[in-house]
Amino acid sequence: MTCKQLGGACDKEFHAASFEEIAEQSKMHGMEMFQRGDQAHINAMNEMGELMKTPNAMKDWVENKRKEFNSLPEDK
Ligand SMILES: [Zn+2]
Numbered sequence: 001m002t003c004k005q006l007g008g009a010c011d012k013e014f015h016a017a018s019f020e021e022i023a024e025q026s027k028m029h030g031m032e033m034f035q036r037g038d039q040a041h042i043n044a045m046n047e048m049g050e051l052m053k054t055p056n057a058m059k060d061w062v063e064n065k066r067k068e069f070n071s072l073p074e075d076k
Contacts (some may be wrong), residue, residue: 001013016046
């Protein structure tokens, strides 16, 4: 899945065997870009922050992404 698909802002691809792993990779990448001051990623993180204020919205988002991840073919 790409950074964008995981709520980020670029087309960087992540590959992992499990959703937890890919979520972790995208989080690390997001934080790295945030520290570099990448505006697109900062905006994306702010949007995720808004989502996190509503626990159910966040949960739905994660579940949708998990389904998306699980529905992908072998090369995730
Ligand atoms: Zn990115």
